[in-house]
Amino acid sequence: MKVAVIGAGYVGLTTAACLAHLGHEVVCADLDESRVAKLNTGEIPILEEGMPAIVEEGLTSRRLRFVVGAANAAAGADCIFICVATPQGDDGAADMKYVEAAAREIAPVLAPGSVVINKSTMPVGSSRFVQRILDESGPALDRVTVASNPEFLREGQAVRDFLNPDRIVIGCDDPAAAVRVSELYSGLRAPVLVTDPASAEMIKYASNAFLATKISFINAIANLCEAVDADVREVALGMGYDRRIGFEFLKPGPGYGGSCFPKDSAALLHTAQVNGYSFDLLEGVIEVNRKQYEHMVNKITQGAGGSLNGAVIGVWGLTFKSDTDDLRDSPSMLISERLLNAGAIVQAYDPAGADKAKQMLPGLEIRTDAYDAATGADVVAVLTEWDEFRWLDFDRLRGLVSKPVIVDARNLLDPAAMRRRGFQYSGVGR
Numbered sequence: 240m241k242v243a244v245i246g247a248g249y250v251g252l253t254t255a256a257c258l259a260h261l262g263h264e265v266v267c268a269d270l271d272e273s274r275v276a277k278l279n280t281g282e283i284p285i286l287e288e289g290m291p292a293i294v295e296e297g298l299t300s301r302r303l304r305f306v307v308g309a310a311n312a313a314a315g316a317d318c319i320f321i322c323v324a325t326p327q328g329d330d331g332a333a334d335m336k337y338v339e340a341a342a343r344e345i346a347p348v349l350a351p352g353s354v355v356i357n358k359s360t361m362p363v364g365s366s367r368f369v370q371r372i373l374d375e376s377g378p379a380l381d382r383v384t385v386a387s388n389p390e391f392l393r394e395g396q397a398v399r400d401f402l403n404p405d406r407i408v409i410g411c412d413d414p415a416a417a418v419r420v421s422e423l424y425s426g427l428r429a430p431v432l433v434t435d436p437a438s439a440e441m442i443k444y445a446s447n448a449f450l451a452t453k454i455s456f457i458n459a460i461a462n463l464c465e466a467v468d469a470d471v472r473e474v475a476l477g478m479g480y481d482r483r484i485g486f487e488f489l490k491p492g493p494g495y496g497g498s499c500f501p502k503d504s505a506a507l508l509h510t511a512q513v514n515g516y517s518f519d520l521l522e523g524v525i526e527v528n529r530k531q532y533e534h535m536v537n538k539i540t541q542g543a544g545g546s547l548n549g550a551v552i553g554v555w556g557l558t559f560k561s562d563t564d565d566l567r568d569s570p571s572m573l574i575s576e577r578l579l580n581a582g583a584i585v586q587a588y589d590p591a592g593a594d595k596a597k598q599m600l601p602g603l604e605i606r607t608d609a610y611d612a613a614t615g616a617d618v619v620a621v622l623t624e625w626d627e628f629r630w631l632d633f634d635r636l637r638g639l640v641s642k643p644v645i646v647d648a649r650n651l652l653d654p655a656a657m658r659r660r661g662f663q664y665s666g667v668g669r
């Protein structure tokens with residue numbers, strides 16, 4: 240099929256490259272000219288496992304190309320994916336201005352019978368919203384259908400998630416258009432759920448809110464474990480064997496972050512509010528998450544002897560999780576900002592996100608590796624779970640720090656091994 244993808248970010252690029260891999264003819268548009276130029280030479284602007292190879296494959300086979308401008312991609316396409324950003328607005332709701340702009344731009348060039356597919360996370364009612372914009376902006380578009388087909392892609396493993404989905408959700412009132420969307424994925428083995436647009440849109444928010452709930456739940460249990468001297472990792476293991484609960488998303492940490500969970504939970508809360516439902520549970524989830532950042536700042540403050548003013552903190556990891564370069568709503572960045580505001584000197588190292596982090600938080604002192612970040616530190620704080628932090632020479636580390644204190648917000652290190660080397664170690668919930 241001829242496919243257009245509007246937006247070449249984490250979601251759009253993955254969608255475009257994977258659909259080309261599945262045999263479709265894909266044109267991917269972005270308004271960022273330099274991004275498009277780089278992509279056409281195979282240069283990948285984001286860190287994503289497997290992406291360079293799959294983009295290269297698409298460019299070589301000529302099934303994948305990149306253009307500037309949504310209309311240039313959408314003209315003549317059978318299916319048009321909208322994958323532009325939907326950032327959080329001031330009131331918590333998802334800001335639809337980029338979606339609206341993309342819809343207005345493509346409307347005049349859409350072929351009759353084509354399907355416009357909302358892939359970005361958009362609030363309930365967005366399929367109707369996009370349909371209305373297309374109707375307003377395009378000529379006689381009654382034969383263009385809008386469908387919702389939400390993404391469930393984890394950054395860092397987005398290519399794998401796209402090609403091995405747990406399910407494919409298609410929300411569309413027109414059965415023929417829904418079948419057309421499902422045919423895009425005919426090379427994949429996964430259950431396809433065809434439903435109405437509002438339910439599809441809700442499935443996305445409910446899924447992310449549920450996963451966020453699991454994380455806040457285990458973080459709350461972790462805090463309780465600290466009070467009663469239990470080990471949350473044992474607790475999560477014991478819970479996970481119950482198949483009704485499962486092992487996934489029960490890792491305590493500094494709170495969830497990233498481009499989706501914080502934004503999507505706020506947007507769902509906003510949807511509840513405007514519809515007169517008081518979603519106390521979700522409010523609690525968000526509040527537990529906010530407090531978890533604070534809890535980490537408190538642990539670091541205690542580790543520094545009660546005051547951060549003038550304290551040197553070695554921060555390991557800045558991205559919102561490992562294996563990505565994404566800093567959006569990163570707990571580590573929020574915590575680092577708090578440390579800086581309290582007068583600390585923050586020496587940070589991150590394998591992928593350091594340059595962008597420095598632009599966002601100029602007060603950070605960026606260091607070249609984990610040892611360098613820890614040199615002269617009063618506290619070393621492990622804030623992102625990059626694997627390389629596990630395999631360091633901790634005897635060497637012991638000789639570099641000013642005080643042997645480790646706050647491990649990801650439970651990445653072995654407490655007994657750290658204590659044996661003379662470190663004062665504090666994890667999460669153990």
Ligand code: UDX
Binds near residue numbers: 250269337358360498
């Ligand atoms: C975004 C949303 O944040 C997420 O909630 C949703 O599920 C998918 O879309 P992401 O792909 O990570 O996620 O966003 P981003 O990396 O910012 O990519 C958006 C791309 O769209 C950028 O490259 C931007 O230049 C481009 N864009 C944006 C357009 O091409 N046109 C626009 O009008 C706006």
Ligand code: UDX
Binds near residue numbers: 391450560
């Ligand atoms: C998420 C969804 O998982 C994915 O389906 C899609 O909707 C986009 O949003 P992503 O934001 O890439 O993906 O990251 P994810 O792996 O889900 O982690 C989100 C946050 O939760 C991270 O900050 C991570 O560190 C945290 N997390 C995750 C935990 O603290 N504990 C866990 O057990 C799992």
